[in-house]
Amino acid sequence: MNPLLDVRDLVVRHGPRTTVDHISFDVAPGETLGLVGPSGCGKSSTAMAVLQLRRPAGGEVWFDGHELTSLNEKQLRPLRPAMQPVFQDPYGSLGPRHRIRDAIAEPLRVQGSWDRTTGPARVAELLEQVGLDLSLGDRRPHELSGGQCQRAGIARALACEPKLLVLDEPVSALDPSLRAGVLNLLAELQERLDLGYLFICHDLALVRHFCDRVAEMREGRIVRTTPAAPPSPPRSPAATPR
Numbered sequence: 001m002n003p004l005l006d007v008r009d010l011v012v013r014h015g016p017r018t019t020v021d022h023i024s025f026d027v028a029p030g031e032t033l034g035l036v037g038p039s040g041c042g043k044s045s046t047a048m049a050v051l052q053l054r055r056p057a058g059g060e061v062w063f064d065g066h067e068l069t070s071l072n073e074k075q076l077r078p079l080r081p082a083m084q085p086v087f088q089d090p091y092g093s094l095g096p097r098h099r100i101r102d103a104i105a106e107p108l109r110v111q112g113s114w115d116r117t118t119g120p121a122r123v124a125e126l127l128e129q130v131g132l133d134l135s136l137g138d139r140r141p142h143e144l145s146g147g148q149c150q151r152a153g154i155a156r157a158l159a160c161e162p163k164l165l166v167l168d169e170p171v172s173a174l175d176p177s178l179r180a181g182v183l184n185l186l187a188e189l190q191e192r193l194d195l196g197y198l199f200i201c202h203d204l205a206l207v208r209h210f211c212d213r214v215a216e217m218r219e220g221r222i223v224r225t226t227p228a229a230p231p232s233p234p235r236s237p238a239a240t241p242r
């Protein structure tokens, strides 16, 4: 199967420092690649370069048949909805003053696909898809728990019907008791929507459990890529979202 994302020889620089040093990896549709390594090894820089939120200094990023580094901002615009980030801090990424339903609707508005008749139903569908009660749509991020907030962040990412989610430490800020629920949700969504995941995390045990393959980073380089642990028994049903 052709990869959804194919990163070749990627280089990212911050000033004179090379923070991502000629790395290559790929992600197939419906696959989760874990990118794991200690703080400062270049994981987030890789995420930003894949999403073209920071332009790489070298290499190629092939996404869904397009080589992104050769495209200008105008050419990238129609491709951006298909690759969505989910960040560690859901409170920050939702915008503190927005109601949850408006934060979820925003990408549709930005993309020009907001429709006053069908839009609210689409937001309701997204809330339902991530296991959030419709009434939570009227709240603001600080009125939700961390787990609920991250679910809203995932709903917002799904609004654009992406093919790839770049998940940068998506459960690291959550209480351990809430992590399994969000991970189960991600697994269910992947199966239903055939999403590719680039799953960035510093916790090797978690990555091994959750990902199909694992790329280990050290000081800007990928030092090892391995299949993750053999399939474990079926995951327990998701806990009631909190």
Ligand SMILES: Nc1ncnc2c1ncn2[C@@H]1O[C@H](COP(=O)(O)OP(=O)(O)OP(=O)(O)O)[C@@H](O)[C@H]1O
Pocket: 014, 019, 037, 038, 039, 040, 041, 042, 043, 044, 045, 046, 202
């Ligand atoms: N905007 C920036 N300006 C200068 N240096 C930066 C910038 N962003 C990242 N760096 C440096 O690049 C290196 C890689 O950082 P990056 O955030 O990609 O690592 P990381 O593996 O995601 O770390 P963490 O797990 O702590 O987020 C670090 O040395 C960091 O200090």
